[in-house]
Amino acid sequence: MNWPLYFQSLCGGLLIGGAAALFLLLNGRIAGISGIIGSLFGPPSAETVTNVTFLVGLLLGPLLYAAFAGHLPKVDIAAGFGTLVAGGLLVGFGTRLGSGCTSGHGVCGLARLSPRSMAAVGMFMAAAIVTVFITHHFLPGDAR
């Protein structure tokens, strides 16, 4: 058990939840990242500028982290070209079809005790766990 790492993860979670609470209390909006990105594919609305500034903030977040920590956060991507393309297409299409991702259904939906979000979180967690089980325990390493 790595308690310092878990504590760091908990603190990160508190900030993510704080960001969602701020977006709701200040702007009246659900902080769902896939919805914010997806809305930019539609016609411009009164929220378009805010959607863009939110995403700019999201991009600047890791730099703010680096200013405190002295290094950028770790990003280790083992997946190859085909897996990243397939994964990206599925994440993009799936989050729009299912009306949300880890943030909208997970962080915000669970907080609202939304039955739809609970069902979505159960489904995407189960699908992800089964996918990792198959790719990590049944397929040879180079197929990942």
Place this chain on the structure above:
Amino acid sequence: MRPLAGLFAGLVFGLGLALSGMMNPARILGFLDVAGAWDPSLAFVLVGAVAVSTIGVLLARRCRTPVFAQHFGWPAVSGIDAKLLTGAALFGIGWGLAGFCPGPAIASLTLGLGKSFLFVAAMLAGMALYRITVQSRRRQ
């Protein structure tokens, strides 16, 4: 004021992603690999995030309006349907393959890694595909 509030919320969100380890696909896959060397740390991210988000929801329900907007944009109440579950299943498969969900993928672009850009490009293509197939068909 809303764009400024959005910028600040996005910045705190991105800082939280960076601190939590959610931006690292290796950690995500370690969390999802329940039959392997399971890394439970991302469960702490979810617990922390949902706890504070719940406080936000409880406060919002006591407020008549948000600070900078006319009303709260609560999602319309609707049932659990095949569209929701199919979408969530497809998202879960993609998440399990690459280890990226939308927020961390966008935030990771800051590091300038080619693989992040590839994933985000495919994700945007998937969203565009949804727009031109499912969404446009429903409006006709």
